[in-house]
Amino acid sequence: MLIVLLWRAFPVEAEPALQTDLETNLDGYLTDHMARLKIPGAAVGIVQGDQVILLKGYGTADAGRTQPVTPQTPFYLASVSKSFTALGIMQLVEAGKLELDAPVREILPWFQVQGAGAETMTVRHLLHQTSGLSERGGYIRNLEPDGLTALETSIRNLADDRLHRVPGTDFEYSNTNFDVLGLIIETVSGQAYGEYVQEHIFTPLEMSHAYTTLDEARANGMASGFYPFFGYAVPSMRWMPYTLAVRPSAGLIASAEDMTHYVLAQLNGGRYQEAQILSAAGIETLHTPGVSLGNDVGYAMGWLTWSFEEAARAGESVPGAVSHIGTWTGFTSNVVLIPEKQIGIVLLLNSGDETRGSEYFRLGWDVALLALDQPPLAFAPSEDFVLRNGRWIGLGLILLLGVENFLFFQRKPGMALTFLFFFIDLALVAYLFFVLLPENNSTLPLTWAFAPDIAVLYGVILFFTAGLGTLRTGWRLWKLREAS
Known part of the structure; x- marks a missing residue:
């Protein structure tokens, strides 16, 4: 968006x-x-x-x-x-059945969301995307279970969500705004x-x-x-x-x-x-x-x-x-x-x-x-270099991780290098979960649904880092202790 x-x-x-x-x-x-x-x-x-x-x-x-x-x-x-x-x-509104400045809770008395000013959220805030509801939360709801009652069930589940800002103070694009409007x-x-x-x-x-x-x-x-x-x-x-x-x-x-x-x-x-x-x-x-x-x-x-x-x-x-x-x-x-x-x-x-x-x-x-x-x-394209070339960067990273693991098992490094490799793997996992996915308002399930080839890359990278990297580090530390 x-x-x-x-x-x-x-x-x-x-x-x-x-x-x-x-x-x-x-x-x-x-x-x-x-x-x-x-x-x-x-x-x-x-x-x-x-x-x-x-x-x-x-x-x-x-x-x-x-x-x-x-x-x-x-x-x-x-x-x-x-x-x-x-x-x-x-x-x-023109039929006289609704007012733009009516509070949402006046129309949906059960509507709940956490955060300061939630009770002041109006129909107009939802229409202008200034309600404070989160962009990422709106995307996550794309994977809600389907069914005739899916809309109301999904909106009721917002009770545990927290507003990003006080309603009416700033813009944040969120699908949830218009889904609440649909329920209205x-x-x-x-x-x-x-x-x-x-x-x-x-x-x-x-x-x-x-x-x-x-x-x-x-x-x-x-x-x-x-x-x-x-x-x-x-x-x-x-x-x-x-x-x-x-x-x-x-x-x-x-x-x-x-x-x-x-x-x-x-x-x-x-x-x-x-x-x-x-x-x-x-x-x-x-x-x-x-x-x-x-x-x-x-x-x-x-x-x-x-x-x-x-x-x-x-x-x-x-x-x-x-x-x-x-x-x-x-x-x-x-x-x-x-x-x-x-x-x-x-x-x-x-x-x-x-x-x-x-x-x-x-x-x-x-x-x-x-x-x-x-x-x-x-x-000029508005996407940055990393986003536009993410598939090929991911493939290159997987190749490097493969080489890293090959050299590790071939050369059987000492404790210092073992921990260095482990912290590199840990840094990559942290970057994925705490930087890359949040910055793109995404999660692994969302990536799988909307960009499956990117999700495959994430899966392989996690296999090499969180999976094989952890096992590899544990195996090497056990061998070093056994040798001592």
């Missing part, structure tokens, strides 16, 4: 000027970048004013790579789901979250290939996700985590065609054809930032806001953009709205890689520029 917030701090250069035909330009751009990033399939939709001006699929959708992606192919939206939950909340929708509306979204958003927007459960989407042609396992794209649906516990924050599924209807409503004051799903003032509230993240980036309600400087022509003012991305095992989604230009785009991919996420996110920004008849951009 933070990668998305920081990408604009890096310098950009215009690629060579393209022809003026949008579809031709888009075909060439996406074909080249899909091949470079080994993305099997993509679907794109572009709207202008109250019209869809382009809707197209690229590449293949299924695990066998035989079925083409179409505009009707459903994709996993991941965090783009948050804007749907925010929309549902605003619908209830259920409580206030009297409907299950999926039923509410279907009746009040999907149906009036004629989103006929949108789904609120994974099983239903799979039964209706959902794209298969692919994960770059050591650089080779492999089907990932077999191990893709899914639970209704995070459906309001990351669990909706829709096609590019469906999403163009949604984008049209976002750009036209809540209206799509004859359906008015929210007032124009309500849409404006959803798009208005409630907290600044720096670098001219803000967080609204399920949307990021930023100044799209590269979209401004000479002599023109810089247009504002409203956007959100979603990443999941095998999927990337990107929605960009440019209200001043009445342009909106959606780009859905059946591939994703957290170690080079900025390269996937830039595709959405570039599609928006192409829609504005501007050349796409080239900019």
Whole structure:
């Protein structure tokens, strides 16, 4: 997530000027970048004013790579789901059933979380991601058990969690914010979250290939996700985590065609054809930032806001953009709205890689520029060297550990070297558990679910260090004592 917030701090250069035909330009751009990033399939939709001006699929959708992606192919939206939950909340506000500044405990009297000011947490805090709930905790909940009661059970389990800060004081992105909002929708509306979204958003927007459960989407042609396992794209649906516990924050599924209807409503004051799903003032509230993240980036309600400087022509003012991305095992989604230009785009991919996420996110920004008849951009990746090359660094470390163990058993070192090797192993284990995983808001189970090749590397490294290293040290100390 933070990668998305920081990408604009890096310098950009215009690629060579393209022809003026949008579809031709888009075909060439996406074909080249899909091949470079080994993305099997993509679907794109572009709207202008109250019209869809382009809707197209690229590449293949299924695990066998035989079925083409179409505009009707459903994709996993991941965090783009948050804007749907925010929309549902605003619908209830406009219906007079909910207030944005209502305390969460007023709506969910049993809601508990540890920490100062927990009782002051409001609906608005959740929408603006200023509740104090933790980012890491939100990711850990991605692995909660599935089931019809998964959402409420998961939120009730927050009773032992601790806020990172007092509500309303600072921004911290957390899926949990929007899952609590999903439960508020259920409580206030009297409907299950999926039923509410279907009746009040999907149906009036004629989103006929949108789904609120994974099983239903799979039964209706959902794209298969692919994960770059050591650089080779492999089907990932077999191990893709899914639970209704995070459906309001990351669990909706829709096609590019469906999403163009949604984008049209976002750009036209809540209206799509004859359906008015929210007032124009309500849409404006959803798009208005409630907290600044720096670098001219803000967080609204399920949307990021930023100044799209590269979209401004000479002599023109810089247009504002409203956007959100979603990443999941095998999927990337990107929605960009440019209200001043009445342009909106959606780009859905059946591939994703957290170690080079900025390269996937830039595709959405570039599609928006192409829609504005501007050349796409080239900019430095926002990930650091270690993250981008973590797989190969890990393989190199494993090779070194193998050599270390070979030399150890060949040369049978004395006590000083034995302890030196042991402390090197101990340092590597400590770095993994107390630095690397926490800095990436991850755990070993999360890594296995979302980056299995990285998890394999971690497992082998732990085998050499915590496992073989400990046994090796004990064996050598026993031999040294026996010799003395």
